[in-house]
Amino acid sequence: MTRCFASLIVLLLTISSALADPPFTRRSSQQQHDALKKYYEIPNFKLGGRYDLANPASWEFGGEGGKTLESLGAGKLRTAYIAVGTPRRNDAGEITNAVIVNSYYSGDSTDMYEQWFKGTALSGTDPVIGPGRPIDTDRYYVVFVDPIGTWGDSKPSDGLGIKFPQYSYFDMVQANYRMLRDHLKVSHAALALGVSMGGTQTYVWGVMHPEFVSALMPIGGTTQSDAEDPVGNWTFQLMTAAIESDPVWQSTKGDYYNLPKEKHPAAGVAFGWSVLGLTGYDFAFRSSQSFASVQPEVFYWNPPNEKAGSSVTNRAKLYDAVDLVWRNKVGEGHNINDDLWRISSRTLVMHITNDNWLNFKLAERAVERIPGADLIAEESPVAHYGVFSIVNHRKNDPKFVSFMQDVDRLDKAQKYVDKNYRVPGVASNIDPKKSFWKDYVTYPYPVKYADVKDGTGTTWQIGYMDEYAGDKPDPQVLVIIHGKGAFAGHYGNVMQYALRSGFRVIAPDLPHYGMSGPGNLDKSPARTMQDMRDVVHELVVNQLGVKRAAYLGHSLGGQLVMGYALSWPEAVQDLILEAPAGLEEYPRDVVIAPGKAAALFDPSFARDFTKWKAAWDQTGALASEMGRTEQGVRDFFYFKKRDPVTGAVSRSQSGYFMNDSEYARFHTDQRIGLIKGNPKELEQWANVFIFDIYAMVAELQKDDPKNLYDRLTGIKAPIFLAFGDKEPFIPGTSLNGLKDLGRDIINPFMMRMSEVGNRPVLKIYPDTGHFIHTDNPVEFAADVVDFITLGRVEPSPVAVDRLINGATTVGIAVAPTPPGPSPTAGLNK
Numbered sequence: 001m002t003r004c005f006a007s008l009i010v011l012l013l014t015i016s017s018a019l020a021d022p023p024f025t026r027r028s029s030q031q032q033h034d035a036l037k038k039y040y041e042i043p044n045f046k047l048g049g050r051y052d053l054a055n056p057a058s059w060e061f062g063g064e065g066g067k068t069l070e071s072l073g074a075g076k077l078r079t080a081y082i083a084v085g086t087p088r089r090n091d092a093g094e095i096t097n098a099v100i101v102n103s104y105y106s107g108d109s110t111d112m113y114e115q116w117f118k119g120t121a122l123s124g125t126d127p128v129i130g131p132g133r134p135i136d137t138d139r140y141y142v143v144f145v146d147p148i149g150t151w152g153d154s155k156p157s158d159g160l161g162i163k164f165p166q167y168s169y170f171d172m173v174q175a176n177y178r179m180l181r182d183h184l185k186v187s188h189a190a191l192a193l194g195v196s197m198g199g200t201q202t203y204v205w206g207v208m209h210p211e212f213v214s215a216l217m218p219i220g221g222t223t224q225s226d227a228e229d230p231v232g233n234w235t236f237q238l239m240t241a242a243i244e245s246d247p248v249w250q251s252t253k254g255d256y257y258n259l260p261k262e263k264h265p266a267a268g269v270a271f272g273w274s275v276l277g278l279t280g281y282d283f284a285f286r287s288s289q290s291f292a293s294v295q296p297e298v299f300y301w302n303p304p305n306e307k308a309g310s311s312v313t314n315r316a317k318l319y320d321a322v323d324l325v326w327r328n329k330v331g332e333g334h335n336i337n338d339d340l341w342r343i344s345s346r347t348l349v350m351h352i353t354n355d356n357w358l359n360f361k362l363a364e365r366a367v368e369r370i371p372g373a374d375l376i377a378e379e380s381p382v383a384h385y386g387v388f389s390i391v392n393h394r395k396n397d398p399k400f401v402s403f404m405q406d407v408d409r410l411d412k413a414q415k416y417v418d419k420n421y422r423v424p425g426v427a428s429n430i431d432p433k434k435s436f437w438k439d440y441v442t443y444p445y446p447v448k449y450a451d452v453k454d455g456t457g458t459t460w461q462i463g464y465m466d467e468y469a470g471d472k473p474d475p476q477v478l479v480i481i482h483g484k485g486a487f488a489g490h491y492g493n494v495m496q497y498a499l500r501s502g503f504r505v506i507a508p509d510l511p512h513y514g515m516s517g518p519g520n521l522d523k524s525p526a527r528t529m530q531d532m533r534d535v536v537h538e539l540v541v542n543q544l545g546v547k548r549a550a551y552l553g554h555s556l557g558g559q560l561v562m563g564y565a566l567s568w569p570e571a572v573q574d575l576i577l578e579a580p581a582g583l584e585e586y587p588r589d590v591v592i593a594p595g596k597a598a599a600l601f602d603p604s605f606a607r608d609f610t611k612w613k614a615a616w617d618q619t620g621a622l623a624s625e626m627g628r629t630e631q632g633v634r635d636f637f638y639f640k641k642r643d644p645v646t647g648a649v650s651r652s653q654s655g656y657f658m659n660d661s662e663y664a665r666f667h668t669d670q671r672i673g674l675i676k677g678n679p680k681e682l683e684q685w686a687n688v689f690i691f692d693i694y695a696m697v698a699e700l701q702k703d704d705p706k707n708l709y710d711r712l713t714g715i716k717a718p719i720f721l722a723f724g725d726k727e728p729f730i731p732g733t734s735l736n737g738l739k740d741l742g743r744d745i746i747n748p749f750m751m752r753m754s755e756v757g758n759r760p761v762l763k764i765y766p767d768t769g770h771f772i773h774t775d776n777p778v779e780f781a782a783d784v785v786d787f788i789t790l791g792r793v794e795p796s797p798v799a800v801d802r803l804i805n806g807a808t809t810v811g812i813a814v815a816p817t818p819p820g821p822s823p824t825a826g827l828n829k
Helices: 003-011 031-036 109-119 169-183 197-208 231-246 245-254 268-280 283-286 290-297 310-316 321-331 337-342 360-369 383-388 398-412 436-440 488-500 529-543 554-565 610-621 621-626 630-637 662-676 679-698 708-714 742-753 779-790 797-804
Strands: 038-042 076-084 097-101 140-145 190-193 215-219 346-352 372-376 447-453 459-468 477-481 504-508 551-553 572-578 587-592 597-598 640-642 650-651 717-726 763-764
Touching: 031 109, 038 169, 076 109, 076 169, 076 346, 097 109, 097 169, 097 197, 140 169, 169 197, 169 360, 190 197, 190 398, 197 215, 197 337, 215 398, 231 268, 231 321, 245 268, 268 310, 268 321, 290 310, 337 360, 346 360, 346 383, 346 398, 360 372, 372 398, 436 662, 436 679, 447 529, 459 488, 459 529, 477 488, 477 529, 477 554, 488 504, 488 551, 488 662, 488 779, 504 529, 529 554, 529 679, 551 554, 554 572, 554 679, 554 708, 572 587, 572 779, 597 610, 610 621, 610 679, 621 679, 630 640, 630 662, 662 679, 708 742, 717 742, 717 779, 763 779
Parallel strands: 097 140, 097 190, 190 215, 215 346, 346 372, 477 504, 477 551, 551 572, 572 717, 717 763
Antiparallel strands: 038 076, 076 140, 447 459, 459 504, 587 597, 640 650
């Protein structure tokens, strides 16, 4: 603790008698590293303007309505940085592996270089950045940046003083983006991070440039410092008031630059630092110190002794009053909470639980708002200043390790730029008279349409995405087939990773699903799994001309592609089975109530919806799906159940998403949007959602000697089999009585396929449910690409445990039979 405190004092009190750069403040905090700092000037950059985040083109040169420094008689906007590490360039010569390190309130790039590249006691002694360090300079090109208004960047004390435009965090980030893109030729950043105000900037990178930055690690930052954070806002307003209480400030109204440096309002600056320092540490730690040790941090207009106020007085010599006041005002209006949904980067928030400046509860709320964000938190005796050491303290934390592995995976998938990508989403203000799908849902890539016939001669309008971002005439092709109740756009993260890795990706919506819904409203929901296979083959092979591809199928899609590989083995290079249906058999009759059985899987239902509906209405399943409420969707999708009497919420054994993510939210918004949307499209969705339980099970009947399950050993293509260890829907317990994923599903399939010489590659994902691609959006996508290109995936110790030790039930949620007659819990996807 003594070393840590001493290092903090060094950090805050590095005083040099040479306040060099004109006119009043120097350009580097750590003068010993000043020679490392480089500069870049941006002409006609507007400061203090408005940023419409929905229209990035409008703020290419700063916010609309802002002022340029040139218009005020100053020079171009100056940015400053230090770069270390190993740049990797694409064919255009652009850097694709940058790491952006944002600086904190009182610091700059030389400070972050000293703290994290050289290493100090405050930061945990060991460097955070360097060869073989958590941020490895042998792998990444690390750029430490100064923010506007501080040290090496343009700032009021360069000469404009109070005429300097009141800038914002948006200005800080956009200026550094321009420097990185235009000067250093960085086309993509693997990671943006920073501590304190640097963490605040990191959040802003995520909402402004989600496609530029793959991952974010804000440490001790905030998404709000306006009135919604009264304590933080109060603290920094008190600091500003202290600065402005200086008689020099009062007499000059802050316009004191005609006075020599020694006549500036340094006493007010010292007072301001004292106010801020009061809450910088944990109060228990402060209370353990003697007053003699803290008195140098206490401001006095008339010091009673030589040491009283000496620390803040000396610190004040390094800073300018207007610089600090303008910096404080940046935070007074800062609040990006309503824009956090825009963040698509992999995000890990790190925060100090006893931070007195940037409240931990606010960080927790930010994590809830950011799709898929994780949180690592710890208490620190030095409170806020614990931000410097938390990475070293938690570098072996499983969450941190997993995050950095995802940063590495995402960095590998930067060979190409998927220029057609759009942020997926569901619009608000839905008009039920219009098509919900075509008018209110945005897929991650443009949707094309084709008229496709199945084997019966029925013509379907099929919506599909077909993208390629590479430059090879005959690329590897991945075809993605969605699950029951899902849609092609929901697999955008897998598409994007594969596209950026050089794959061509085709993702169709199956008949009656997603964009293949509106054009087929006149057709019966009754169609077979083989009918849908016919459609996929006709589209992919015959119309798009893809004679051979890797096929990924999820749930129903997994069963579909297994049958597809048997029907057209020459068309299938590899199979990726994500929580696939089809690995179990079922009886034809099902008990739907005590003492009552029904023949729910009569072969005559296959293309006769009226007959099917008459039999299935007695289960109540279709009425239940049509009657879902918005709250019911949100609860079920996220493994929650609500007591109908008290409203109390508890954990459910069934659901879709174990982890929050961008595409988990997309699917949730889609299903809720359907409730508000076109009633015919909702009915269509509900019909096929329930009918396809029949469609799947009908070709898995125990009494059928040619059922799909018995024929699976005929698959010749290499197989990657993926399950989550919290799989809630497989096996289909309520329909066939099977209960154990490992013993009843995985092991039999692995043994059967091994006996015919086609042993699948198996991976079990921890803390993962039925939607592996949303619960593990980066890892699973990387595994798909690795399997297709290398024939292997990152190993899973859980899988080994399940197979060798037979630990097949631990952690697996057995799908319950819901109240009432509906027997469909085991096949919700």
